[in-house]
Amino acid sequence: xxxxxxxxxxxxxxxxxxxGTRLIITADTPDWAMTAARVTTGFATSVIGCGxxxxxxxxxxxxxxxxxxxxxxxxxxxxxxKGLKTVVPLRLGQCILTCPTTxxxxxxEGGKRVPLAKTIRYFADGYQISKKFAGADxxxxxxxxxxxxxxxFVCDEDTGSVEGVGGGNxxxxxxxxxxxxxxxxxxxxxxxxxxxxxxxxxxxVVRSGSKVGSKYKALFASSNDAYCPTxxxxxxxxxxxxxxxxxxxxxDGVSFDAVAxxxxxGIEAVCAVGGAGGVVAIDAGNYGGNLGPFHFKLRDxxxxxx
Amino acid sequence: xxMVLRLKTPLAxxxxxxxxxxxxxxxxxxxEVEAIERxxxxxxxxxxxxxxxxxxxxxxxxxxxxxARLDGVGAGLDAGEIVVEGAVGAHAGRGMAGxxxxxxxDAGDELAxxxxxxxxxxxxxxxxxxxxxxxxxRRGMAGxVVVIRxxxxxxAGERQRGGLIxVEGAVGAEAATDMIAGTLAVAGGFGAGxxxxxxxxxxIVRAVPALxxxxxxxxxxxxxxxxxxxxRVPDLAALxxxxxxxxxxVGDRLQGGLGEVLVL
Numbered sequence: 001x002x003x004x005x006x007x008x009x010x011x012x013x014x015x016x017x018x019x020g021t022r023l024i025i026t027a028d029t030p031d032w033a034m035t036a037a038r039v040t041t042g043f044a045t046s047v048i049g050c051g052x053x054x055x056x057x058x059x060x061x062x063x064x065x066x067x068x069x070x071x072x073x074x075x076x077x078x079x080x081x082k083g084l085k086t087v088v089p090l091r092l093g094q095c096i097l098t099c100p101t102t103x104x105x106x107x108x109e110g111g112k113r114v115p116l117a118k119t120i121r122y123f124a125d126g127y128q129i130s131k132k133f134a135g136a137d138x139x140x141x142x143x144x145x146x147x148x149x150x151x152x153f154v155c156d157e158d159t160g161s162v163e164g165v166g167g168g169n170x171x172x173x174x175x176x177x178x179x180x181x182x183x184x185x186x187x188x189x190x191x192x193x194x195x196x197x198x199x200x201x202x203x204x205v206v207r208s209g210s211k212v213g214s215k216y217k218a219l220f221a222s223s224n225d226a227y228c229p230t231x232x233x234x235x236x237x238x239x240x241x242x243x244x245x246x247x248x249x250x251x252d253g254v255s256f257d258a259v260a261x262x263x264x265x266g267i268e269a270v271c272a273v274g275g276a277g278g279v280v281a282i283d284a285g286n287y288g289g290n291l292g293p294f295h296f297k298l299r300d301x302x303x304x305x306x
Numbered sequence: 307x308x309m310v311l312r313l314k315t316p317l318a319x320x321x322x323x324x325x326x327x328x329x330x331x332x333x334x335x336x337x338e339v340e341a342i343e344r345x346x347x348x349x350x351x352x353x354x355x356x357x358x359x360x361x362x363x364x365x366x367x368x369x370x371x372x373x374a375r376l377d378g379v380g381a382g383l384d385a386g387e388i389v390v391e392g393a394v395g396a397h398a399g400r401g402m403a404g405x406x407x408x409x410x411x412d413a414g415d416e417l418a419x420x421x422x423x424x425x426x427x428x429x430x431x432x433x434x435x436x437x438x439x440x441x442x443x444r445r446g447m448a449g450x451v452v453v454i455r456x457x458x459x460x461x462a463g464e465r466q467r468g469g470l471i472x473v474e475g476a477v478g479a480e481a482a483t484d485m486i487a488g489t490l491a492v493a494g495g496f497g498a499g500x501x502x503x504x505x506x507x508x509x510i511v512r513a514v515p516a517l518x519x520x521x522x523x524x525x526x527x528x529x530x531x532x533x534x535x536x537x538r539v540p541d542l543a544a545l546x547x548x549x550x551x552x553x554x555x556v557g558d559r560l561q562g563g564l565g566e567v568l569v570l
Contacts, residue, residue: 026530067533103530127564131489131508131531133470133539134425134451141538145531154530 001304005275006282008267008298014286015294018053018166019084020077020254021114021159022107024060025096030070034059036099037072040091044076045201048221052078052087053166053252055198066105067154073107075198077166077252081112084161089119097123097146097153105143106159117144117155130157165294168251168259170266171209171227171283177245179278181205183270184247190269196258197251209248212287224285243280256294264301308332308386309339310362310370311353317375319347320395321356324378328365328386328405336360372411380407383424396433399426400440402450415459416440421447421469428452434459434478437471437490445486447471453541460497463490466507472541480518482509485565491545504558504565510545514553514569521557521567529554529568546570 001008025040027033037056044054054076065071076091078084096104097120104116121128124146132142142157172187174180188204191197199205214222225235227246232239239246249266253259273279284298308328322345331339340354353359362368365386369379372392380388381400393411397419404424412430420440436458437447446465457475467486476494484503489510496515509515528551536546553569 066538067530068537069530069533103534129506129508129564129566130487131535132449132468133489133535133542140449143531143534145529151528152530154534 001299001302003267003271003274003302006271006279008271008302008304009281009283011284011298012286012289013167013169013263013284013296013298014289014292015165015167015169015259015296016079016292017294018047018077018079018164018252019081019161020075020164020252021084021088021111021161022057022254023074023076023088023092023096023116023159024065024071024105024107025074026065026067026069026071026103026105027099028069028101030059030072032099032101033070033072036096036102037074039099040095041074041076041198041200042095044091045206047077047079047083047166051083052076052091053198053200054091055200055204055252057198058192058195067103069103075196075252075254077164077198077200081161084114088114088159089116092116092155093120093123097148097155100150103154104156106156108160108162111161111163113158114161115158117146118157120155121146162254164252164254165256165259166252167292168253168263168294168296169209169285170249170251170263170270170298171285172247172249172270172279173227173239173243173281173283174246175242175244175278175280179273180245180247183273183277183279184249186269186273187249187266190265191249191251191262194258194262194265196255197253197262199249199262200252201248201250204249206248206250207246209246209285212291227283238283240280248285259294260296260301263296263298267298267302308362308364308366308368309334309336310360310368311339311357312360312370313357313373315356317346317356317373320375320377321346321351321373322378323376324381324397324400326367326378327380327383327388328367329384330382331367372409374412374414377414379409380405380426383407393430397440399424399452402426412456418447418450418452418471419443420445421450421452423450425450426452428454428456431456431475432458432462432473434461435464436462436473436477437466437469437488438462438464447488451541457494463488463507463509466490470539470541472545481515482507482565485509491542493545501557501565501567503561503563505561505563507565509565509567510542510570511567512545512570514555515567517555517567518558520560520563521555522559524554524556526551526553532568532570 041054060071209224210221377395396414415433448468460478479497485507491510502518
């Protein structure tokens with residue numbers, strides 16, 4: 001399958017179940033809301049080393065946030081619910097509570113409850129205020145007000161969770177590093193508009209894609225040598241001679257469909273750059289299909305079949 | 307099946323309708339409802355002596371033409387809807403846990419006492435001890451919503467420990483006495499001595515009320531919670547409006563309390 005001079009390889013991304021949640025962060029200005037969102041989702045590229053994967057999902061207009069101020073939605077994913085319950089209050093307490101003017105609200109209604117102010121309210125040392133009201137749907141919701149030095153920090157008691165998908169990905173194979181990076185940037189721009197997904201790596205792009213295992217016993221993962229252009233001819237390579245650089249985009253989402261939708265618009269954006277822009281092929285990372293239950297077949301997603 | 311009860315003549319003595327809810331009447335025919343005996347004055351009287359009973363809409367109990375001697379209307383309501391097209395007496399909605407109680411006229415004392423859930427809408431005025439602790443109980447209303455279109459009497463919210471009471475008119479003296487938690491929002495004014503012994507809880511008002519001694523004035527603040535409540539709690543939207551700042555008084559400090567009065 002070739003689109004605009006770009007080969008869509010007969011491959012698939014192999015993804016895993018993750019448990020995730022969404023937080024709505026608001027602040028007095030869009031910049032401070034985004035600052036809190038960026039800091040809260042920092043050091044969260046891979047569960048391998050960070051304990052979670054997190055990112056900014058979207059900006060929310062003031063009229064659509066719970067308190068009418070500018071907002072940002074973030075998604076946080078962990079390998080299991082216990083992990084999620086651990087990382088969310090930590091990041092809330094260190095990155096949102098501390099950030100000037102912010103408030104934090106539940107962004108998911110259903111699923112198991114992830115504690116928010118339920119945990120960090122004790123920071124207020126007894127001066128915390130609980131308010132519980134029946135919402136428009138009749139369901140009682142509790143939020144907390146914590147006195148802080150710039151006024152009050154308002155935060156929902158808890159948030160819901162979803163069983164999502166982590167590790168969707170595409171690999172962009174290009175002639176040169178600038179061309180691979182440019183195509184990746186275009187893909188990130190398009191994929192960021194898809195609701196329900198995050199691209200947890202720096203700027204949405206990972207240049208150090210990994211394979212499972214290592215020659216060193218202590219490591220779970222190591223460099224994806226088959227896609228390292230400087231190892232062509234040394235290790236078994238997946239790269240034709242004309243490929244000089246590879247960039248990967250990893251996708252975590254609240255559902256299979258969300259990840260599939262992001263994969264599709266990402267591939268479309270890369271193909272728009274096309275062979276003329278130096279893109280040779282689009283591939284995907286997998287482990288033979290035996291480890292992850294979610295398979296995103298590139299050609300199926302692009303409507304070309306296998 | 308639910309029922310429509312039409313009072314045949316004004317009551318000569320008090321009548322306790324506590325427990326007469328759509329759930330309790332489910333599956334009963336009008337004749338069976340007429341045979342239910344309730345305390346009336348000093349004796350038990352079959353409802354059929356006092357009311358004309360007919361079948362009505364599903365999950366509803368309608369009382370046509372209320373009476374200030376109809377006590378306990380909606381007491382124990384857990385689901386469904388009770389509509390009173392006039393006034394009721396004391397203890398309406400006592401211990402209510404769910405459902406909707408709509409009263410077109412006035413209500414007597416202890417409306418919503420001990421209520422834990424559901425919603426009460428009162429078209430007229432409420433008597434004393436709105437949302438307070440029922441006689442013999444230590445704690446008042448713990449949940450649910452009460453909206454009063456008129457005024458409320460003395461000691462509204464006494465020992466209230468949760469839920470929301472909105473009074474569009476004024477409330478009488480000594481409101482929120484010993485309030486434990488919850489919210490009492492009043493669009494009109496408060497009588498004297500509000501908030502004595504307040505432990506926690508929130509009073510939302512438009513002007514500084516005549517509070518009991520023991521409130522500390524923390525000044526006027528930009529409170530994000532106002533913006534949140536105005537959007538998340540439809541019943542408070544009109545009162546809070548676009549206000550983002552409120553003067554915050556905290557008490558009753560004489561008793562170590564951390565209740566608050568938010569003056570919009």
